[in-house]
Amino acid sequence: MLLIAACNDDDGGSTGTGGSTGAGTGTGTGGAAGTGGTSGAGGAAAAASASASAGKSPKTSAAKITVLPADKATNASFTTPVRVTVASGTLTSVRLADSTGRAVEGRMSAGSTSWTSTGPLTSGTKYTVAVAATDGDQLEAAANTTFTTATPANTFVGYFTPENGSVVGVGMPVSINFNKPITDRAAVQQAITVTAQPGVEIVGHWFSSTRLDFRPQEYWAAGTKVTLKLRLKDVEGAKGSYGTQSKDVRFTVGRSQTSVVDLAAKTLTVTTDGQVSATYPISGGSPEHRTWGGKMVISEQFQQTKMDSTTVGLGDEYNIPDVPHAQRLTTSGTFVHGNYWSNPAIFGSQNTSHGCVGLQDAKGGQDPNTNGYAFYTGSIVGDVVEVVNSGDKTVDPANGLNGWNLDWAAWRAGSAV
Numbered sequence: 044m045l046l047i048a049a050c051n052d053d054d055g056g057s058t059g060t061g062g063s064t065g066a067g068t069g070t071g072t073g074g075a076a077g078t079g080g081t082s083g084a085g086g087a088a089a090a091a092s093a094s095a096s097a098g099k100s101p102k103t104s105a106a107k108i109t110v111l112p113a114d115k116a117t118n119a120s121f122t123t124p125v126r127v128t129v130a131s132g133t134l135t136s137v138r139l140a141d142s143t144g145r146a147v148e149g150r151m152s153a154g155s156t157s158w159t160s161t162g163p164l165t166s167g168t169k170y171t172v173a174v175a176a177t178d179g180d181q182l183e184a185a186a187n188t189t190f191t192t193a194t195p196a197n198t199f200v201g202y203f204t205p206e207n208g209s210v211v212g213v214g215m216p217v218s219i220n221f222n223k224p225i226t227d228r229a230a231v232q233q234a235i236t237v238t239a240q241p242g243v244e245i246v247g248h249w250f251s252s253t254r255l256d257f258r259p260q261e262y263w264a265a266g267t268k269v270t271l272k273l274r275l276k277d278v279e280g281a282k283g284s285y286g287t288q289s290k291d292v293r294f295t296v297g298r299s300q301t302s303v304v305d306l307a308a309k310t311l312t313v314t315t316d317g318q319v320s321a322t323y324p325i326s327g328g329s330p331e332h333r334t335w336g337g338k339m340v341i342s343e344q345f346q347q348t349k350m351d352s353t354t355v356g357l358g359d360e361y362n363i364p365d366v367p368h369a370q371r372l373t374t375s376g377t378f379v380h381g382n383y384w385s386n387p388a389i390f391g392s393q394n395t396s397h398g399c400v401g402l403q404d405a406k407g408g409q410d411p412n413t414n415g416y417a418f419y420t421g422s423i424v425g426d427v428v429e430v431v432n433s434g435d436k437t438v439d440p441a442n443g444l445n446g447w448n449l450d451w452a453a454w455r456a457g458s459a460v
Contacts, residue, residue, distance in 0.1 A: 102180070102182060103182070104132065104176070104177065104178045104180075104182035104183055104184040105131040105132065105178040105179070105180075105182070106129050106130070106131055106132025106133075106176040106177060106178040106182070106183075106184040107129065107130040107131060107132070107184070108127065108128070108129050108134075108174050108176055108184055108185075108186040109127070109128045109129075109130075110125070110126075110127050110172050110174065110186055110188045111125065111126045111127075112125065112190040113188070113190070114188035114189065114190070115188075115189060115190070116190040116191070117190070117191045117193075118191070118192075118193040119190045119191060119192050119193060120192070120193065121163075121164040121165060121166045121168075121192040121193060121277055122164075122277075122279070124149075124159050124160045124161070125139055125147070125149070125159070125160040125164070125170070125172065126157065126158070126159050126160075127157065127158040127159075127172065127174055128156060128157045128158075129156055129157075129174075129176045129184075130156075131178055131179070132156075132176045132177055132178040132179070132184065133154070133155040133156060133176060133177060134151065134155045134156065134157070134158055134174065134175070134176050135155075135175045135176055135177055135183075136173075136174070136175045137149060137151070137158040137172070137173070137174050137175075138172070138173045139160055139170060139171075139172050140170065140171055141165065141168050141169070141170055142168065142169045142170075147160050147162040147163075147164065147170070148160070148161050148162035149161055149162070158174075163277065164192055164277075165192065165276065165277060166192050166193060166194050166195055166276070166277050166285070167191075167192060167193070167194040168191065168192050169189060169190075169191045170189065170190055170191070170192070171187070171188070171189050172186070172187070172188045172189070172190075173185075173186075173187050174186040174187070195277075195283075195284075195285040197283050197284045197285070198284065198285055198286065198287045199221055199222055199223040199225070199275075199280050199281070199284050199285070199286055199287070200221070200222050200275075200286070200287055200288060201219040201220065201221050201222075201235075201255075201273065201275060201286075201288060202219065202220045202221075202222070203217065203218065203219045203220075203271065203273070203292060204217075204218050204342075204444075205217075205292075205294045205424065205425065206292075206294070207292045207293060207294065208293065208294065209294045209295075209424070210294070210295050210296075210297045210423065211294055211295070211296060211297065211423060211424055211425030212296070212297065212300060212340070212341065212422075212423050212424065212425030212426035212427065213262040213263045213264070213265065213296055213299050213300070213301070213425065213426070213427065214262055214263075214301070214338070214340040214425055214426065214427035214444075214447060215263070215294075215296070215340065215424065215425025215444070216256045216257060216258040216340070216444055216446055217237050217256065217257040217258070217269070217271050218254065218255075218256045218257075218444055219235070219254070219255045219256070220253055220254050221252075221253045221254070221255075221280070222253075223253070223280070223281065223284055224252040224253055224281060225252050225253065225255075225280040225281060226252070226280070226281040226282065227279060227280055227281065228249055228252075228255075228459035229459040229460050230278055230279060230280065231255070231275065231278060231280045231286070231459075232247050232249075232255060232458070232459045232460050233460055234273070234274045234275050234278045234286070235247070235255070235257075235271070235272065235273055235274070235275070236271075236272045236274075237257040237269065237270070237271050237272075238269070238270050238272075239259070239263070239267050239268065239269050239270075240267065240268045241264065241267065243259045243260075243263075243264075243267075244259060244260065245257050245258065245259050246258070246259075246454060246455050246458050247457075247458050247459070247460070248446060248449070248454050248455075248457035248458060249457050249458070249459060250440070250441040250446075250457070251441070254441070256444070256446050257271075258446060258447070258454070260451045260454075262299070262301070262427065262447075263296040264296065264299070265296060265297065265298050265299040265316065266295070266296060266297075267295070267296040268293065268294075268295050268296075269293070269294055269295070269296065270291060270292070270293050271291065271292040271293075271294075272290075272291050272292075273288045273289065273290050273291075273292070274289055275287065275288045275289065276288060276289040296425070297423060297425075298315060298316055299315070299316050299317070300313065300314065300315045300316075300320075300421075300422070300423075300426050301313075301314050301426065301427045301428075301429065302314070302418075302426065302427070302428045302429070303428075303429050303430075303431060304325060304327065304334075304379070304400050304428060304429065304430045304431070305431050305432055306327040306328070306334060306394055306430065306431070306432045306433045306434070307431075307432035308432070309324060309325055309326065309327065309390075309391050309392060309393070309394065310322055310323065310324060310325060310391065311323045311324075311325045311379075311400065311402065311418065311428075313418070313421070315421075320421075321417065321418070321421070323402055323414040323417075323418060324390040324391025324392075324402075324403070324414070325390060325391070325400050325401060325402055326382070326385065326389045326390050326391075326393060326394055326395050326396055326400075326401045327394040327396060327399075327400050327401075327430075327433070328394055328396050328397065328398040328399070328433070328435070329394050329395050329396060329397070330394070330434070332357075332396065332397040332398045333398065333433055333434050333435035334377065334394075334396070334398050334399070334400060334430055334433045334435060335372075335373065335377055335398070335430060335433065335435055335436070335437065335438035335442075336430050336431065336432075336433035336434075336435055336436065336437045336438065337429070337430060337437035337438040337445065337448045338427055338428075338429045338445060338447040338448055339372035339373060339377065339427070339428050339429070339430065339438060339443060339445050340372070340425060340426070340427055340428075340443065340444040340445060340447070341370045341371065341372065341379075341422060341423070341424050341425065341426045341427075341428065342371050342372070342424060342443055342444050343370070343371040343424065344369070344370050344371075344419070344422070344423075344424060345366075345368075345369040345370075345371075346367070346368065346408060346419075347365050347366065347367050347368075347369070347407075347408055348366050348369045349362075349363065349364045349365070349366070350362075350363045350366045350369075350378075350380075351363075352397065354376070355375065355376040355397075357397060360397065361397065363384065365406065365407070366378075366380050366381065366382075367380065367381035367383065367404045367405070367406070367407065367408030367415055367416075367419075368380055368381035368402075368404060368408050368415045368416060368418070368419035369381070370419065370422060370428075371443070372400075372428060372443060372445075373438060373442045373443040373445070374442050374443050375442050375443075376398075377398055377399060377400075377438075377443075378399045378400070379399065379400040379401075379402070379418070379428055380399055380400075380401060380402070380404075380415065381401070381402055381403070381404025381405075381408060381413065381414075381415025381416070381419070382396075382401035382402065382403060382404055382415065383403075383404050383405050383406040385401065387403055390402065390403045390414075400428075400430070401415075402414040402415040402418055403415060404416060427447065
């Protein structure tokens, strides 16, 4: 504030009592006795007031902002929403973002006095919060905070098949085995998607608390491209147990090939892309050890493997260290494999095995002229081998990748969503 004192050259001059009209007293009797003078006590007070006014700080906004989690918090909950509130004002903007700059969505209250995050937070991640608000006089207030979310101590993972980039047969399901029991099946299943091109309905089925498979109603069409998306990170699969995976898996369905093992005829007939491509004489399970009936999917292939009867509860009946061209059909130990130790005359005429399906082969598995070699090299994981006329019950759908033995209604009934 600028103060102006009057200076008169006419009667009274600067010493007369008619100086400026302030009430203060000057330093001389005839001096500037007017209250507006600069040398009197009143003049000094006015000058001090002017100086104070010139140096006064701007007003502070009455708006008070609170952010939870608190600034610099560590081990903040990633399952609890971020909440921003303001007292004596309204919020004008809130931005919550992770360390990469990715914003997290949120919702403002009706009166703009609070904001709550609605998007998910990620464990073990640093976040920043930038807030602006105004009070009733439109004076602005701001807050900028950071916090870091906790990393869960108890986690689970899902082991999936088939592998990324693989080419599989038309019967190959997507099968996921979890390393810990899942109690919130719906939450976990919702975090997993399986899509196909060309498109087809794909449904999940829980065989147990640790296994979830996906398949379409019918076998995949040849050439189908399938994508599995796991979005399990921070999904609570059981109380206090969180997923860790976020990844995509892609595989392709190869040519269409299915086989039928007829244990009455003792033959294995292969159909490739709609045409019968081969028929092989076989030997299946004996009357004492019948082969399971039903549709079974090749889940593993071994150029050569050991087969020991003690591992399947059959005592010491056999122990063969070098079974050639073995292809697994069940978890419990059913294979279709080469057989070099039996009399060649049994193939196509007698069922003599302990439950497997055998084709004539050579020791070492290197003879391309044998049926065991031919069937093995013409097969891939995911091909279907259907056993008919076995004289035994249908294989348990959970015993291997054999969910095709459930009709579509029963399969859908096993979904949690």
